[in-house]
Amino acid sequence: MSFGDILDTRDPATVANPYEIYRELRSHRDLVWSDRLGLWLAPTHETANATLRNKHLGRIYKPQEPLTQWEIFNWLHSDSILDSEPPKHTRLRSLVQKAFTPGRISALEPNIIEICEQLLAGAASKIKSEGKFDVLADFAEPLPVLVIADLLGVPRSKADDLRRWSQDIVKMYEYGRTQAQELSAQKSAAEFSAYISQLAAQRKIEPKPDLITALVEVEEQGEKLNEHELIAMCVLLLNAGHEASVNGFGNGMVAMFRHPLQLDLMKKNPRKHAKTALEEMMRFDSPLHMFERTATSQTVIGNTTVEVGQKVVSMLGSANRDENAFVDADNFDITRESNPHIAFGAGIHFCIGAPLARLEMQNSLAMLFEEFPNLQLVGEPVQRPTFVLRGWESISATN
Numbered sequence: 001m002s003f004g005d006i007l008d009t010r011d012p013a014t015v016a017n018p019y020e021i022y023r024e025l026r027s028h029r030d031l032v033w034s035d036r037l038g039l040w041l042a043p044t045h046e047t048a049n050a051t052l053r054n055k056h057l058g059r060i061y062k063p064q065e066p067l068t069q070w071e072i073f074n075w076l077h078s079d080s081i082l083d084s085e086p087p088k089h090t091r092l093r094s095l096v097q098k099a100f101t102p103g104r105i106s107a108l109e110p111n112i113i114e115i116c117e118q119l120l121a122g123a124a125s126k127i128k129s130e131g132k133f134d135v136l137a138d139f140a141e142p143l144p145v146l147v148i149a150d151l152l153g154v155p156r157s158k159a160d161d162l163r164r165w166s167q168d169i170v171k172m173y174e175y176g177r178t179q180a181q182e183l184s185a186q187k188s189a190a191e192f193s194a195y196i197s198q199l200a201a202q203r204k205i206e207p208k209p210d211l212i213t214a215l216v217e218v219e220e221q222g223e224k225l226n227e228h229e230l231i232a233m234c235v236l237l238l239n240a241g242h243e244a245s246v247n248g249f250g251n252g253m254v255a256m257f258r259h260p261l262q263l264d265l266m267k268k269n270p271r272k273h274a275k276t277a278l279e280e281m282m283r284f285d286s287p288l289h290m291f292e293r294t295a296t297s298q299t300v301i302g303n304t305t306v307e308v309g310q311k312v313v314s315m316l317g318s319a320n321r322d323e324n325a326f327v328d329a330d331n332f333d334i335t336r337e338s339n340p341h342i343a344f345g346a347g348i349h350f351c352i353g354a355p356l357a358r359l360e361m362q363n364s365l366a367m368l369f370e371e372f373p374n375l376q377l378v379g380e381p382v383q384r385p386t387f388v389l390r391g392w393e394s395i396s397a398t399n
């Protein structure tokens with residue numbers, strides 16, 4: 001039994017509210033060992049940040065067994081930017097970075113606005129016919145999927161499949177998953193990669209001004225990107241490009257509804273507050289709570305020596321509530337000016353999509369409150385039972 005065992009990621013009460021336990025874990029101001037998970041926890045802002053930036057701690061993908069069944073799932077991960085290390089990571093990241101320049105991202109703003117307008121019109125007619133709409137299913141979920149689909153060049157009509165494939169795959173990132181979830185993850189990984197492979201083949205014959213075509217052209221030039229890496233890149237962008245965005249928006253909206261003074265402030269002047277509000281939404285109830293690293297050589301984090309092969313978990317959700325890093329850390333304040341949260345990570349894997357996620361949230365938040373100035377909850381939101389990817393299943397609201 002170790003001190004870190006006070007964190008039980010399968011305990012429903014902890015999933016509902018992990019913040020009391022996080023506070024206890026932070027009281028040591030150092031890494032904390034968990035027998036339960038067999039790894040070090042890095043719960044403070046300083047140790048979580050240092051874990052992500054430490055060059056001796058890598059993201060080495062460990063294949064699932066048996067290999068045949070997991071083959072596609074395995075290469076989708078081992079060949080992805082997120083699970084690779086330099087020099088492969090540097091090569092993959094520089095290829096995709098071009099799609100995320102400030103110019104390319106701001107060029108997507110009209111798409112974001114158009115998609116928001118359509119979704120809000122749909123939500124308004126649902127309120128008319130049913131008296132309510134779902135902030136997630138009718139607004140926050142489709143938006144980032146449609147935007148990332150536009151960026152890559154995947155038809156918008158494919159959005160439902162993308163969402164399903166992605167949700168099945170990300171269940172694998174939780175601790176203690178079921179066999180049924182593993183089977184769905186394998187099936188969806190196969191369908192998703194087959195679809196992207198077929199789309200890439202089409203683009204070779206008929207190029208278009210989209211990211212898939214740009215990646216296909218790099219692949220055809222030879223050495224820089226192989227076919228598995230190309231598919232893994234598109235799948236990761238589609239997954240990473242919306243899972244965290246949906247949960248970040250939903251978590252932030254629930255926090256907003258639970259803090260009536262902040263909700264009023266937002267309603268009075270959505271445009272003015274959208275920028276700082278979105279950062280506070282990301283900090284206060286972050287969508288991604290844990291990222292693992294493995295020591296490739298002995299290293300020190302805080303006052304703790306981490307041995308080769310040991311794992312350290314950067315606890316983003318806890319770091320973002322650290323009383324040593326934020327004034328009134330447990331206070332939800334949409335006007336917070338200094339907000340050095342690490343919800344988008346840190347170091348070489350820092351979220352490539354952060355500027356896009358911010359642009360989406362800033363517009364969608366302002367537009368949601370402009371469309372529905374009396375926005376309010378209907379009943380209680382339903383929480384997801386997942387720990388690593390923290391989010392809500394549904395948030396019913398009306399105007």
Ligand code: HEM
Nearest residue numbers: 081082240241244245248291343344345349351352353357
């Ligand atoms: C609220 C929204 C988002 C949050 C909170 C978020 C968070 C993160 C975090 C914490 C990481 C680092 C993971 C690690 O260190 O192991 C990451 C990486 C990444 N994110 Fe995001 N993300 C968001 C949206 C997006 C979007 C919209 C895209 C793409 C369109 C995206 C693409 C990526 C990619 C490709 C990586 C891997 C980067 C690398 O390994 O070098 N993310 N994200």
